[in-house]
Amino acid sequence: MTLGLAIEWVVKSLIIILGMTLGFAYVTLYERKVLARMQVRVGPNRAGPGGILQPIADALKLIMKEEITPANSDKLLFTLAPVLTVIPALIITGVVPWGTSITLFGKEFSLGLTDVNVGVLYILTVTSISIYGITLAGWSSNNKYATLGGLRATAQMISYELALGLSFLGPIMIAGSMSMLDIVNAQEKVWFIVLQPIGAIIYFISVVAEINRAPFDMPEAEQELTAGYHTEYSGMKFALFFMAEYIKMIAICMIGATVYLGGFQGPFVAQYPWLGPLYLFIKVVILLFVLIWIRATLPRIRYDRLMAFGWKILFPVALLNVMVTALVMKLVGG
Numbered sequence: 001m002t003l004g005l006a007i008e009w010v011v012k013s014l015i016i017i018l019g020m021t022l023g024f025a026y027v028t029l030y031e032r033k034v035l036a037r038m039q040v041r042v043g044p045n046r047a048g049p050g051g052i053l054q055p056i057a058d059a060l061k062l063i064m065k066e067e068i069t070p071a072n073s074d075k076l077l078f079t080l081a082p083v084l085t086v087i088p089a090l091i092i093t094g095v096v097p098w099g100t101s102i103t104l105f106g107k108e109f110s111l112g113l114t115d116v117n118v119g120v121l122y123i124l125t126v127t128s129i130s131i132y133g134i135t136l137a138g139w140s141s142n143n144k145y146a147t148l149g150g151l152r153a154t155a156q157m158i159s160y161e162l163a164l165g166l167s168f169l170g171p172i173m174i175a176g177s178m179s180m181l182d183i184v185n186a187q188e189k190v191w192f193i194v195l196q197p198i199g200a201i202i203y204f205i206s207v208v209a210e211i212n213r214a215p216f217d218m219p220e221a222e223q224e225l226t227a228g229y230h231t232e233y234s235g236m237k238f239a240l241f242f243m244a245e246y247i248k249m250i251a252i253c254m255i256g257a258t259v260y261l262g263g264f265q266g267p268f269v270a271q272y273p274w275l276g277p278l279y280l281f282i283k284v285v286i287l288l289f290v291l292i293w294i295r296a297t298l299p300r301i302r303y304d305r306l307m308a309f310g311w312k313i314l315f316p317v318a319l320l321n322v323m324v325t326a327l328v329m330k331l332v333g334g
Contacts, residue, residue, distance in 0.1 A: 012113045013094075020090055024246040025055035030285075031292050038296045059239070067235035070142060077140035082233070082240035085133030089247040092126045095119035096254050097181045099264045099276025111264070111276060112181070119180035120168045123255060127164070127210060130248070131157045134212075137241070138229040149228025152218050152303065156209055159310035164206035166318035170199040170325045171259050184263035193260040198321045200260045202314060204290075207252040209310065211245065213291060215298040218306055249291060250284065257283035 029044060029051065036043025044051030069075055099111030116122060131154055138150020172178055174195060175186035183192075193200045209216040230241045257263060261283045264276030301309075 008109065009113065016093060016113060017090055020093070020247050020250060021243070023250050024243050025059065027246045027249060027288060028058065029055050030288065031295075034289060034292045035296050038293070062239040062242075063236060065235040065238075067237060068232075070232050072142045073232065074140040074142070077136050078232075079237070081133045081137035081140060082237045082244075083133070084136065085130060086240045086244040086247070088126045088130035088133075089244045089251060092123060092130075092248075092251045093254050095122050095180050096258050097184055097263060098280055100269065100273045102273045111273070115179055115181045117177065117179050120172060120178045120183075120259075124161075124165055124168070128157075128161065130244075133244075134229050137233070141229075141232040143232050146229050146231045149231070153212060153229060155307065156212070156216065156218060156310075159307055160206045160209040160314070163202055163310065163314040163318040164210060166315075166322050167199045167203035167206060168259065169322045170196040173322075173325055173329060180258055180263075183259055184265060187262040187265055191260065191262045191265075196260065196321070196325070198317065199325075200256075202318045202321065203256060203260065205314060207256065208291065208294065209306070211248040211252060213245075213249070214295040215300050216306060217300060218303050249288060253284045253287035253291070254280070256287055261287075 032054070033043045033051070035041075044054040047053040047057040069078060094113045095116055097110075097112035097115060101108050101110045103109075134153045135150045138146045138148070138153070141147070171183055171186075171192045174192065175183045177183065177186075186192075212218070230238055233241060257280060262279075263283075264280045266275060266279035269276050269279065
């Protein structure tokens with residue numbers, strides 16, 4: 001590895017980490033403003049003009065809060081769990097391309113950290129790892145509500161992980177590759193949401209369940225489990241869980257936009273490569289709005305129905321979708 005390549009990777013990694021960290025802060029404001037609008041309220045409007053500084057005020061409040069570690073908890077795992085939750089959220093978008101390539105200072109740079117030929121497999125692997133932090137948080141707290149929240153999160157992840165994996169197979173078969181860049185390039189003429197509408201619906205339902213967002217937020221159901229797996233957390237440790245949830249929201253929207261909405265593809269991208277990241281950003285903002293809209297609209301579903309839906313409806317439909325896609329491709333000579 002040359003020094004130039006190492007510096008390029010470091011700079012791109014910092015862009016992803018800083019972008020996700022700042023993005024998470026303003027996604028919280030975006031969500032609060034959209035929810036307020038839907039509920040005929042004003043929303044945050046005190047910190048800065050129109051509430052623009054509210055995320056900074058929230059961050060300062062959480063940083064200054066006292067951190068309490070329960071006396072009977074497993075202190076090492078209790079401290080490690082938030083870190084294990086936030087790291088996978090930060091690294092999962094490492095294989096998502098932001099655009100084609102640009103030329104700076106006479107050198108061509110690809111817009112994206114890296115393009116591996118098993119990009120989809122990498123995403124599924126990192127998604128599976130992220131559950132360990134939540135499970136350990138529940139178990140190490142030595143609190144019955146936290147333990148139940150951790151167990152629920154584990155069961156929910158296993159139930160929806162299969163459907164999530166199958167939702168990627170349609171685009172993989174059509175593109176003929178597991179590389180995220182190849183999947184984007186295969187959508188130059190038509191987005192995969194047109195060719196794979198069922199796969200897209202399965203993907204979005206599965207990822208909402210994966211990141212424990214409403215109406216699938218059973219691991220932290222306030223009415224039953226106080227706050228679920230992070231009941232005993234406060235201060236900066238709680239802030240890391242909070243950060244992980246919203247970074248995961250951005251990540252799943254980036255992946256969904258890449259796999260089903262053409263990623264950075266759009267008018268004049270070939271002539272003006274800098275438009276690629278802009279198109280991707282717009283698609284991510286739209287998908288984030290859909291996630292917030294779902295939260296504002298749908299009530300939390302009962303836990304047994306959540307599990308039954310995952311195993312009895314979503315998984316069989318995902319399997320059927322893959323079989324039909326393979327059959328159609330065989331018939332048309334794809």
